[in-house]
Amino acid sequence: MHKCARCGKTVNSLEEVSNGCSCGSKIFVFDKEAISAQKELEWREVSPPWAGLPPEYAKNEGSSGKSQQAEADVSKAEGDGRPPPSYFARATFTSEDVENIKILGEGVFLLDIKAISNEPLVIKDEEEVYYIRLPFENNLRIVSPQSKDEGQKAKPGQ
Amino acid sequence: MLDKIVGWLKRLFMRKKSVSLGIYGSPNVGKTTLANRICVDLVGEPMGAISPIPHETRVVQKKDKVSLKLHGYTLTMSLLDMPGIAVKVDYRDFLGYGLSKEEAQKRAREATRGVVEAVRHMDKVDAALFIIDATQDPYTQANITILGNMEARGIPVIIVANKIDLPEANVSRVKEAFPGYNFVEVSAMTGENIDKLYSEIVQKLT
Numbered sequence: 394m395h396k397c398a399r400c401g402k403t404v405n406s407l408e409e410v411s412n413g414c415s416c417g418s419k420i421f422v423f424d425k426e427a428i429s430a431q432k433e434l435e436w437r438e439v440s441p442p443w444a445g446l447p448p449e450y451a452k453n454e455g456s457s458g459k460s461q462q463a464e465a466d467v468s469k470a471e472g473d474g475r476p477p478p479s480y481f482a483r484a485t486f487t488s489e490d491v492e493n494i495k496i497l498g499e500g501v502f503l504l505d506i507k508a509i510s511n512e513p514l515v516i517k518d519e520e521e522v523y524y525i526r527l528p529f530e531n532n533l534r535i536v537s538p539q540s541k542d543e544g545q546k547a548k549p550g551q
Numbered sequence: 552m553l554d555k556i557v558g559w560l561k562r563l564f565m566r567k568k569s570v571s572l573g574i575y576g577s578p579n580v581g582k583t584t585l586a587n588r589i590c591v592d593l594v595g596e597p598m599g600a601i602s603p604i605p606h607e608t609r610v611v612q613k614k615d616k617v618s619l620k621l622h623g624y625t626l627t628m629s630l631l632d633m634p635g636i637a638v639k640v641d642y643r644d645f646l647g648y649g650l651s652k653e654e655a656q657k658r659a660r661e662a663t664r665g666v667v668e669a670v671r672h673m674d675k676v677d678a679a680l681f682i683i684d685a686t687q688d689p690y691t692q693a694n695i696t697i698l699g700n701m702e703a704r705g706i707p708v709i710i711v712a713n714k715i716d717l718p719e720a721n722v723s724r725v726k727e728a729f730p731g732y733n734f735v736e737v738s739a740m741t742g743e744n745i746d747k748l749y750s751e752i753v754q755k756l757t
Contacts (some may be wrong), residue, residue, distance in 0.1 A: 496669040
């Protein structure tokens, strides 16, 4: 990242550097601090700061007063790195939800602990696709095309 | 083993007046078509709507007092048409049927809830018809897992290979996949072999 030595305008591409600044100057200085700030911003995008929010943020429903306050607090605390509004809708379980695990982002999960101890495991991913783990032990031996060749015919209950 | 004997004795001596018969299977194998066939035959009215779009039945449908009189026996049933059990519900699968993204996502959410309901109802059924589409590969995770669980719970099961009216149906493949079960091949659509199914139900549940 370079700055024009005359007017201080920041340019981001080599093309702009070779063509010269809009003020007519062709002298630029390399801005090391701006690069550090850019890297910090990129890091924030990769590792969302709201991934480690305390549980009370996730428990609030919809647009309740507490949730709005929580959102405002995070916004204030995190500045540009504030979570998108949709995050708070996803980071909560409501009566409408059928899933008991939500994948909020890469490596970020929300778990409904109470539900997953009793219910089939239902996972909703970022693209709103549901995956269901049937809560059964697979205790049925079947004749697969492979095992059939080996003469392993099985009966239920074996 | 002891549990199985106790369960069998309970069923023998504490026989209910009405048997709760669940119709289970994967989506679009013809569960509701079969339920409609049985209900029209025995009650005179269908059970629910059918559709080429998977997961049309998203809540458990129930029809009480379905009486089957055969071979001198009278079997009174509560027939439960279950939502199709799947291990993945992707709303994008519905988009090809003309549904909007919102409609497809709503259907996916309801279908997933239906799967959970169907699983919960396994505690409530006395017996089950497990429907398998004879035109499809029977070796699916859902088929194997559900049948295994029913077996473990001691729920009497009749495997019904459906859609035998279609030329690509392969009944022997289904039969070989799950040997040792009571087995009937039918076409719920045309009614072919439906009497054989009734006979099997009476033999199994009376």
